[in-house]
Amino acid sequence: MASVTLDRINKVFGNTHIIKDVDLAIGAGEFVVFVGPSGCGKSTLLRLIAGLESISDGELTIGDQVVNELPPRERGVGMVFQSYALYPHMTVYENMAFGLKLAKTAKETVHERVMSTARILQLGELLERKPKALSGGQRQRVAMGRAMAREPRILLFDEPLSNLDASLRVQMRNEIARLHKRLGSTMIYVTHDQVEAMTLADKIVVLNGGRVEQVGTPQELYQRPATRFVAGFIGSPTMNFLPARLLGADAEGCRVDAAGLAELALPQDASGHAQGDGLTLGIRPEHLRLTAAQGSEGFEIVNVEYLGNEVYVYLEPKQGDTLLIQRSEAPSPWSIGQRVALDPDPEHVHLFDADDRALPAKAARAAA
Amino acid sequence: MSSPVTESAPMPARPLPVRYRSTKVRRQRVRAAWYFLAPMLVTLTMVAGWPLLRTLYFSFTDASLSDMGDTLFIGLENYLVYDDGRWFGVLADPVWWRAVWNTAYFSVVSVSLEVMFGVIVALVLNAEFKGRTLVRAAVLIPWAIPTIVSAQMWAWMLNDQFGIINHLLMTFGIIESPIAWTADASYSMWAVIMVDVWKATPFVALLVLAALQMLPKDCYEAAEVDGIHPVRVFFKVTLPLITPALMVAVIFRLLDALRVFDVIYVLTSNSTSTMSMSIYARQQLVEFQDVGYGSAASTLLFLIIALATVAYLYLGRKQLQLGGE
Ligand SMILES: Nc1ncnc2c1ncn2[C@@H]1O[C@H](COP(=O)(O)OP(=O)(O)OP(=O)(O)O)[C@@H](O)[C@H]1O
Numbered sequence: 295m296a297s298v299t300l301d302r303i304n305k306v307f308g309n310t311h312i313i314k315d316v317d318l319a320i321g322a323g324e325f326v327v328f329v330g331p332s333g334c335g336k337s338t339l340l341r342l343i344a345g346l347e348s349i350s351d352g353e354l355t356i357g358d359q360v361v362n363e364l365p366p367r368e369r370g371v372g373m374v375f376q377s378y379a380l381y382p383h384m385t386v387y388e389n390m391a392f393g394l395k396l397a398k399t400a401k402e403t404v405h406e407r408v409m410s411t412a413r414i415l416q417l418g419e420l421l422e423r424k425p426k427a428l429s430g431g432q433r434q435r436v437a438m439g440r441a442m443a444r445e446p447r448i449l450l451f452d453e454p455l456s457n458l459d460a461s462l463r464v465q466m467r468n469e470i471a472r473l474h475k476r477l478g479s480t481m482i483y484v485t486h487d488q489v490e491a492m493t494l495a496d497k498i499v500v501l502n503g504g505r506v507e508q509v510g511t512p513q514e515l516y517q518r519p520a521t522r523f524v525a526g527f528i529g530s531p532t533m534n535f536l537p538a539r540l541l542g543a544d545a546e547g548c549r550v551d552a553a554g555l556a557e558l559a560l561p562q563d564a565s566g567h568a569q570g571d572g573l574t575l576g577i578r579p580e581h582l583r584l585t586a587a588q589g590s591e592g593f594e595i596v597n598v599e600y601l602g603n604e605v606y607v608y609l610e611p612k613q614g615d616t617l618l619i620q621r622s623e624a625p626s627p628w629s630i631g632q633r634v635a636l637d638p639d640p641e642h643v644h645l646f647d648a649d650d651r652a653l654p655a656k657a658a659r660a661a662a
Numbered sequence: 663m664s665s666p667v668t669e670s671a672p673m674p675a676r677p678l679p680v681r682y683r684s685t686k687v688r689r690q691r692v693r694a695a696w697y698f699l700a701p702m703l704v705t706l707t708m709v710a711g712w713p714l715l716r717t718l719y720f721s722f723t724d725a726s727l728s729d730m731g732d733t734l735f736i737g738l739e740n741y742l743v744y745d746d747g748r749w750f751g752v753l754a755d756p757v758w759w760r761a762v763w764n765t766a767y768f769s770v771v772s773v774s775l776e777v778m779f780g781v782i783v784a785l786v787l788n789a790e791f792k793g794r795t796l797v798r799a800a801v802l803i804p805w806a807i808p809t810i811v812s813a814q815m816w817a818w819m820l821n822d823q824f825g826i827i828n829h830l831l832m833t834f835g836i837i838e839s840p841i842a843w844t845a846d847a848s849y850s851m852w853a854v855i856m857v858d859v860w861k862a863t864p865f866v867a868l869l870v871l872a873a874l875q876m877l878p879k880d881c882y883e884a885a886e887v888d889g890i891h892p893v894r895v896f897f898k899v900t901l902p903l904i905t906p907a908l909m910v911a912v913i914f915r916l917l918d919a920l921r922v923f924d925v926i927y928v929l930t931s932n933s934t935s936t937m938s939m940s941i942y943a944r945q946q947l948v949e950f951q952d953v954g955y956g957s958a959a960s961t962l963l964f965l966i967i968a969l970a971t972v973a974y975l976y977l978g979r980k981q982l983q984l985g986g987e
Pocket residue numbers: 307308310312330331332333334335336337338339486
């Protein structure tokens with residue numbers, strides 16, 4: 295168990311700048327998840343921490359030691375690879391024991407450690423098997439066991455569940471969460487699956503194009519996304535975005551006019567912006583309320599998806615072609631072809647400026 | 663027709679019911695396989711089977727190179743015969759046994775060295791460095807040169823009076839007087855082995871390099887994170903994983919080495935101290951004009967190579983099974 299601190303970390307491959315000025319503080323025993331779209335540098339950042347890539351600029355601290363120049367083995371990290379990286383010619387037991395033997399650990403200790411790890415991960419019956427005789431989930435557990443058996447200060451996971459099917463993923467997700475509670479070690483976990491991120495993390499780091507977009511608890515990211523990117527990335531189905539115009543700012547907040555909606559009074563502080571400025575209004579599918587529209591006003595319902603416990607209603611605006619999504623509990627009174635007006639709840643409306651940064655809510659500031 | 667299906671399906675250890683083995687699809691596949699194999703089998707019969715049978719036939723006759731038409735069947739006399747209180751035939755000829763020993767010695771030593779150097783060269787070529795494509799191509803040159811040419815080249819370099827090797831060694835004061843590398847019995851075998859190693863190492867290196875490039879890269883990263891010493895990684899991970907490729911390289915080289923002819927013939931001609939089985943057979947056949955006797959030697963050579971191959975494949979499979987499953 296150890297803390298990890300990244301101070302203005304940069305990574306350049308050739309002449310492509312992949313990781314840009316990443317600052318991050320990870321507490322001892324924390325479960326931190328890196329999320330972001332494919333190619334944003336999640337794996338690279340993880341490999342920088344592991345020591346598999348060299349840091350171009352910045353300072354990486356583990357515990358209270360600067361580890362920039364330390365080889366992986368001296369950093370006290372264990373890593374679970376996306377492809378598992380099991381040694382194909384060794385049995386499960388040998389795979390787990392291989393990394394232990396070198397540390398001049400006594401034979402009995404090696405055996406004990408392997409056996410207790412195997413017990414935790416329920417690998418008992420598989421110890422004599424070769425990796426190719428294991429299912430995906432079993433291989434995944436062996437890969438975790440191999441990393442854990444060394445009792446590293448920090449466990450790194452690079453998309454460990456991405457090769458598994460949906461139900462196994464849910465099961466393994468739970469096992470990893472339980473494991474973290476039980477071991478209490480610092481864990482850094484890379485995924486592009488936001489459900490994994492939301493369910494596992496103490497703290498989520500959203501990466502985009504090599505930069506940190508936002509760091510926070512799952513609730514913070516969901517309820518107060520700092521940028522439009524985070525707002526769109528977290529949450530499924532994704533947040534609806536509408537072009538809007540600032541009508542005026544006042545002590546309570548601001549008034550905006552969004553395409554297809556009635557004028558809205560919102561609690562956001564728009565004091566830095568001029569009247570008439572273009573903004574983006576964001577609202578989550580579950581925060582949209584639909585009311586019957588008069589005449590040809592509002593939105594047309596183009597599709598209704600029934601999912602059993604809930605219903606997604608797809609709305610087509612008069613101009614533009616991005617559909618809006620409304621989510622509600624089943625059953626829904628709406629059907630295809632009806633025209634509806636939107637009645638957003640001002641408490642749950644997000645506003646983003648031209649630079650895609652969220653406008654802070656006045657109420658939230660007062661409450662803080 | 664109903665119950666055994668569920669019983670036997672999950673247990674491949676038990677022999678499957680007959681109807682699983684000869685389904686229609688399976689019969690079709692077997693037939694297709696024969697169609698594809700047929701041209702190859704016919705060609706092999708013509709270019710390998712026929713000469714082999716002819717050689718076998720001649721080995722039981724007293725055929726001579728000058729008169730191939732008028733031959734007598736003499737049974738095993740070319741191999742071994744007791745006559746007048748003495749043994750005659752190939753198997754009683756000390757020169758033949760010397761040739762067998764020379765060939766075995768040459769094969770074992772040169773193939774071992776080639777495998778060792780081949781692995782080292784492959785590891786170097788597998789590393790990332792500038793201009794490695796060029797180096798990879800350059801390393802292949804010895805293998806690309808015809809053996810006759812490279813052997814002749816080495817013969818000149820090793821020449822006791824004008825050779826550059828003696829010249830260099832004397833210039834640096836390592837030796838005082840020129841050494842007759844190819845004529846002196848105490849050096850000639852090593853000269854031959856060195857030239858063969860020089861030539862065949864690239865071949866082994868290339869096979870091993872191909873295997874190295876197939877290795878799972880992430881396993882090495884896992885080993886790096888776990889802090890396992892590179893030497894240990896080589897012996898515990900790399901070596902077991904390239905063993906199949908090494909076995910292929912060894913069998914190729916071994917077959918080549920057991921019938922070695924050109925290197926030795928160019929470098930040392932018929933000298934007994936380096937004579938291989940092939941050279942012995944050629945000498946009997948061509949120089950002494952004794953086709954029957956030479957054929958007997960060739961047949962024995964064939965038998966020895968076949969035996970070595972079978973033994974090697976058998977041991978190899980056994981070892982793979984022990985290590986693999
Ligand atoms: N060794 C390398 N040399 C050059 N560019 C690289 C190297 N490794 C990664 N990159 C680039 O860095 C960027 C980030 O890669 P990275 O593997 O970190 O993405 P990721 O966020 O893990 O994506 P994914 O979700 O698809 O795994 C990519 O554009 C990739 O092409």
